[in-house]
Amino acid sequence: MKTKTKIGALSTRALSATLILQVLDQGKSLSALIPEVQHQVKAQDLPLLQEISFGVCRVLPRLERIIARLLDKPLKGKTRIIHCLLLIGLYQLLYTRVPPHAAVDEAVNAARELKAENFRALINAVLRRFLREQENILAETDKHWQTLHPEWLVNRLKKTYPNWRDIIEANNQKPPMWIRINPCYASAQDYRRLLATEKQIEACTAENPQALRLLQPTAVHNLPNFEQGWLSVQDLHAQWSAILLEAQNDELILDACAAPGGKTTHILELAPQAKVVALDIEAGRLKRVAENLQRMRQQAIMICADAATPDQWLPEVRRQLQNQQSAVLFDRILLDAPCSATGVIRRHPDIKWLRQEKDIAPLVQLQSRILDALWEKLKPKGVLLYATCSLLAEENSQQIKSFLQRHSNARLLPLPFKQTEDAVGIQFLPTTLGGDGFYYAKLTKLAS
Structure with missing residues (x-):
């Protein structure tokens, strides 16, 4: 089965499948991969590419358990790209607002783009079976608390931190968006007011004098005077x-x-x-x-x-x-x-x-x-x-x-x-x- 095609011709889901495959099978980083291909997707589709790719990696063990229940035998070798499309389909069904029929259809259509026409029926059948049996499947796979972390790391956190479970739970959340206000132009409080009046964006301050946390993450082009150097996106503790x-x-x-x-x-x-x-x-x-x-x-x-x-x-x-x-x-x-x-x-x-x-x-x-x-x-x-x-x-x-x-x-x-x-x-x-x-x-x- 031929799985390579011109990246620029791929839809967001198909492209995301190729990225996830490179992470899981080749040990490549999304932080390195996404900048290489982001110019090949429309600007409005980049957040979706990031959401799917990072999201699948965030909850990977849960998705893998579900797939193991739905398939008689694992997809290996050249069919691993199909496995990645199933990961994406399940992620969209479980974690996004994409209508179920659309999530299934998009995964099926992505297989055609990846020259995997023969596996469209399999993807369709697996995802639709999950929708039919979702309650029972999730009851079984979610029976025990899942760390969604590799065992070696969990063991190290256990040995060092009494509150290791809190760390695990924080790691499994989407990160908040922190910005750093350049004091050459404004104080954090002044910029907070500017966000509220000009963009209706709410933010809160922190113990760090230049830091603001946006209550809802947004694209940097929505932030007043970003291109003029008034602020940078940077984590609170990194500041x-x-x-x-x-x-x-x-x-x-x-x-x-x-x-x-x-x-x-x-x-x-x-x-x-x-x-x-x-x-x-x-x-x-x-x-x-x-x-x-x-x-x-x-x-x-x-x-x-x-x-x-x-x-x-x-x-x-x-x-x-x-x-x-x-x-x-x-x-x-x-x-x-x-x-x-x-x-x-x-x-x-x-x-x-x-x-x-x-x-x-x-x-x-x-x-x-x-x-x-x-x-x-x-x-x-x-x-x-x-x-x-x-x-x-x-x-x-x-x-x-x-x-x-x-x-x-x-x-x-x-x-x-x-x-x-x-x-x-x-x-x-x-x-x-x-x-x-x-x-x-x-x-x-x-x-x-």
């Missing part, structure tokens, strides 16, 4: 990174692992005269940084390189700074380290099926290498803010404890949150209407 860094004008700041640019632009909002180096290892993601800087009317030095090997890219920084000194040292470094991303699962639900337990140890080693390498490029009395979007202690508090043991010239700085005396950094957990899971630790280098 603490630039605030905790406390960059000052005229300082040399490194934003390591900077993409997609939310942290870089936030640093420049708070310290417009700072010299900021935005570093990322992926050229495609660095392009997003450039786009955000342009929209925000800001400038930074952009470097595409590996944060773990600063001696290879610091000469380029020195050249762009026109620095005649032999060494470049930073006043402050923000290291948003590569991590398991287990704190942002609700925003990127495919992480549950892309990340494996065996991935954690190599990530911890990579974080350690980057920390050690960048520490050497920090000025005496300088500050390094370590951040991850992880919930795992190995990547967070344990990582910093190990770092402090290796570096006698490093000291942990206090953070402006209620913490126990022995706390190493701050761990934010995802909550239903709050922020995502983030970790921060603030370090300073002793002068001697």
Whole structure:
């Protein structure tokens, strides 16, 4: 059976099936896949593509259980694309307002687009059987509480957090939409009033001074002055990174692992005269940084390189700074380290099926290498803010404890949150209407 066709010719459902197949069978990320194909769907269809693709990944185990009850044998090999169409059909029947007959017809028609004509009858029969037997099927499949998470991750959360069930439940929700108001143009309260009067969009404030949560998510083009740089879309807890860094004008700041640019632009909002180096290892993601800087009317030095090997890219920084000194040292470094991303699962639900337990140890080693390498490029009395979007202690508090043991010239700085005396950094957990899971630790280098 031929399953490949020109992507541009596919409907939203057929295209979504190809994306889900690449996530499940090839380990590719929706965050990387969707930008590659979004120009091939109509602007009004992009939210539907995202809703279906992310939604299927969010509730995948439940849909898989249902399919297992409806099929005599699993669809394997080339027929896996049909399995993905069944996932999409069931998701629309269970989680969207699409009329049942339309959800079935769209899945059937998508099979024709994918050159799988022979399986149209099967898709039709399976989905219509589900509609007939839905009550009994769901009573059986939903008999026990489903975490909708891989078992290894559930076990790790259980060991660390007494409230692990709350974390699971928050992860399984659609994420709230948080925006960050640029103080160069307006306060959060002023922009909140602007939203209400001009767009009838309701928002609420938070403890973070620049943050607003929209009661109903909306497209950015609906937000007043978005293209003029008045605001950015950024999670509540992610917004603490630039605030905790406390960059000052005229300082040399490194934003390591900077993409997609939310942290870089936030640093420049708070310290417009700072010299900021935005570093990322992926050229495609660095392009997003450039786009955000342009929209925000800001400038930074952009470097595409590996944060773990600063001696290879610091000469380029020195050249762009026109620095005649032999060494470049930073006043402050923000290291948003590569991590398991287990704190942002609700925003990127495919992480549950892309990340494996065996991935954690190599990530911890990579974080350690980057920390050690960048520490050497920090000025005496300088500050390094370590951040991850992880919930795992190995990547967070344990990582910093190990770092402090290796570096006698490093000291942990206090953070402006209620913490126990022995706390190493701050761990934010995802909550239903709050922020995502983030970790921060603030370090300073002793002068001697």
